Amino acid sequence: MNYQLTDSVKTLPQISEKYASNLEKLGIVTVKDLITYFPYKYLDTDQKKSIQEILLNPDEEVKYLVQVRVKDFKNQYIRGGRSIQNGIIYDESGEMKVSWFNQPFMARVVNKDCEFLFYGKIKVKGKHTILHPTIFEEVKEDKETIHLKRLTPEYRLTSGISKKWLRTRIKFLMDYLDIIDITDEFLKEGLSKESNKSLIKDVHFPESAKNLDAAVKELSLREFTDIQLKLEEKRAKAKKLKGIVGKKGVDLKKVATDFIEDLPFELTHDQATIVENLVKEVAANKPLNALIQGDVGSGKTIVAIILSLLISKLGYQSVILAPTTILAKQHFETWNKFLGNKAKTLLVTGTTKDDYDADILIGTTAVLARKEGLVKKPGLVVVDEQHKFGVKQREELLSEYRSLFKEKYYPHFINMTATPIPRTIIQSLFGDLEVYALNTKPKGRLPIKSFLVPDEKKASGYEWIKNEVGKGAQVYWVCPLVEDSDNLQLKAAKSTYEELKEYFKDFEVELIHGKLKEDKKTDIMNKFSIIRYKY
Secondary structure, eight states, X not given: OOOBTTSBGGGSTTOOHHHHHHHHTTTOOBHHHHHTOOOSEEEEOOOBOOHHHHHHSOXXXXXXXXXXXXXXXXXXXXXXXXXXEEEEEEETTEEEEEEEESOTTHHHHOOTTOEEEEEEEEEEETTEEEEEEEEEEEOOTTOOOSSSSSEEEEOOOOTTOOHHHHHHHHHHHHHHGGGSBOOXXXXXXXXXXXXXXXXXXXXXXXXXXXXHXXXXXXXXXXXXXXXXXXXXXXXXHHHTOOOOOOOTTOOHHHHHHHHHHHSSSOOOHHHHHHHHHHHHHHHTTOOOEEEEEEOTTSOHHHHHXXXXXXXXXXXXXXXXXOSSHHHHHXXXXXXXXXXXXXXXXXXXXXXXXXXXXXXEEEESTHHHHTHHHHOSSEXXXXXXXXXXXXXXXXXXXXXXXXXXOOSSOOOEEEEEEOSOOOHHHHHXXXXXSEEEEEOSOOTTOOOOOOOOOOGGGHHHHHHHHHHHHHTTOOOOOXXXXXXXXXXXXXXXXXXXXXXXXXXXXTSOOOOOOTTSOHHHHHHHHHHHHTTOOOO
């Protein structure tokens, strides 16, 4: 049978509906998906040892490969419905014991006098050395081994899919590559069909480490080339987009300059440069798609405030999105503090009326759920801490953002993040973004120091914190989870709160997280802001 890359995996032998469903969890739906489901690592199982070599110098930390015949094999049941499988294997140099635990099916596949490859660690018990294989394979004349005596591919799995089963299905396809129509652009790019087939085979079942290295480099180069070509296409489309066209006669440079002169502090060189560039971009009537990157305290927010003021002067609205309600409220207070009556700012909550007229809307992604009533003429969308939204949520957010276009123009889009992103990665993976970096800190800002405290120094770390709080300092403790998880070995806020409350009895400790009611969170943050709570 001839297979096409677009064929369902269900057309392949030994792939039932159940197996196809499990494969789909791994993103494998078509023949192409299975062919391009590459290993994440390899086991070198090519170095064979004789039984005598193992017995003379046994090492319980080493995994051994032996090629032997089976002299005897027994399946013995013990208490609790458990079982032990014991056998005796031999080669020309001697014999040794082999053993499994709770693998009764082995009695059906390990037959006497048949030749096998066994791979695993040994256990020395008195005078006996016992091999406990984790991988085995029967050796058949004129048939290439799949699982052992080679660079063995290891694939990421899911429930219902075993290593041996997946490896066997992929090997079946490798043998059929000669009659599979390799026409996919990703696979054929610049090479003949025969070259593509050889490349794919060398990634899954390489004949040598040299072949594997060459194949991985070639595929990696193609993948990055593909990314760059798609980004170039995306950039080309972006250049054709029409941006907002504001009120005539608005001098954006003067608006920005006047606002900056009234600030109670001086902008840093980086802030001033970014504002200058943003003014030019907005005036050019081209939609801006930018990433503003800077450490905590570097002054990203004031840049966003200035930009939102410019947008309001052009007659458009700005939508400021924060990952949490607490941060949204902080932004609302900051925007109001600096803009005052220069622009109408609105904090969007569940009780906000749809007929409210505002220049700047601040809230979580819930703002977009209210877009029909509140967002009337969007000119700017700012996403703060954009990495916290997650890949899928960010895509949904972009989809919502694009759905705001009631006219044939595209609003400006700004991402802000305090998470350092290497410029080379930005250019490779986010090449459609204009990147602005805030490297200099505003005057008077102390440098941020980061320390990693190991568990054995936790007590001394707590004492240092206790001394600092005693001097009037405040501390906030961030945990990745709200509650303890059986699946994730990460710190949870609730259990950490109980621990800190016990340790720091002389200070007031409070717990805040997203599951609390809004009035409770507001009360806690208000008290924290007037230095009542220390944690």
